[in-house]
């Protein structure tokens with residue numbers, strides 16, 4: 138895999154660097170660029186990883202991982218264009234941005250892989266999906282998959298599905314955090330101390346996630362096993378249905394997908 142440079146070390150850039158360090162990658166094989174010097178100093182202090190300019194990153198790294206906001210992509214691609222060639226490997230983590238954007242802005246035949254991870258990279262539990270661009274070979278995809286597999290699980294999807302992936306698993310952790318936050322509030326409503334409510338809900342989330350990850354039973358069966366006849370859970374389910382929570386989730390994730398498409402369209406020219 139060689140040296141990996143993260144271009145733009147914000148939340149997802151840090152999650153990747155931190156996850157790779159935890160997975161045993163040495164700080165010497167990692168680099169990052171960051172336009173805010175205080176942020177760069179903070180990360181070097183925390184992980185011992187060198188902050189460099191984009192020229193040095195392109196010279197020293199085998200893999201260049203783009204992790205700036207989609208709105209900040211154009212100046213970065215302009216900087217990168219004279220520094221990369223067919224022997225480079227560019228990985229885009231940016232929501233909505235198609236590989237064709239990179240292929241148009243960078244010189245001919247630069248291999249690009251679009252990948253969508255999520256923040257659980259920080260704890261080695263990411264879900265990532267990868268899609269090769271026009272010039273990326275199976276070997277390039279394997280390199281990116283190996284990198285992302287060291288911080289979680291990976292699937293390959295056709296690039297046309299990446300906006301849906303972004304809405305589902307890229308943003309997905311936020312939906313679970315939101316749900317947990319709301320459930321803790323319910324504990325407060327029922328008069329529980331906040332610390333107790335937090336422990337009850339977080340551990341219930343961990344337990345439920347472990348059961349789901351085992352995959353031996355479908356989520357519907359797991360939910361039915363908690364839902365006793367004339368019991369407490371069915372009363373709660375009735376309220377969730379009455380308030381349209383399922384429809385709200387479908388609409389929310391569809392809206393996230395639409396925003397991903399829109400972020401890509403902003404760079405169509």
Ligand SMILES: NC(=O)C1=CN([C@@H]2O[C@H](COP(=O)(O)OP(=O)(O)OC[C@H]3O[C@@H](n4cnc5c(N)ncnc54)[C@H](O)[C@@H]3O)[C@@H](O)[C@H]2O)C=CC1
Nearest residue numbers: 145146147148149170171172204205206207209230231232
């Ligand atoms: N936050 C998340 O959970 C996920 C984010 N992503 C994608 O990752 C990208 C970054 O997202 P976040 O980390 O949340 O944003 P962020 O705003 O926390 O990080 C972006 C970083 O890039 C830096 N930056 C911008 N332009 C630069 C340049 N030309 N050179 C060097 N540094 C530059 C900024 O100073 C900032 O620290 C986005 O495209 C997003 O779609 C993908 C998956 C999950």
Ligand SMILES: O=C(O)[C@@H]1CCC=N1
Nearest residue numbers: 232303306307308309
């Ligand atoms: O909210 C966003 O745009 C990014 C992409 C996926 C997760 N966070």
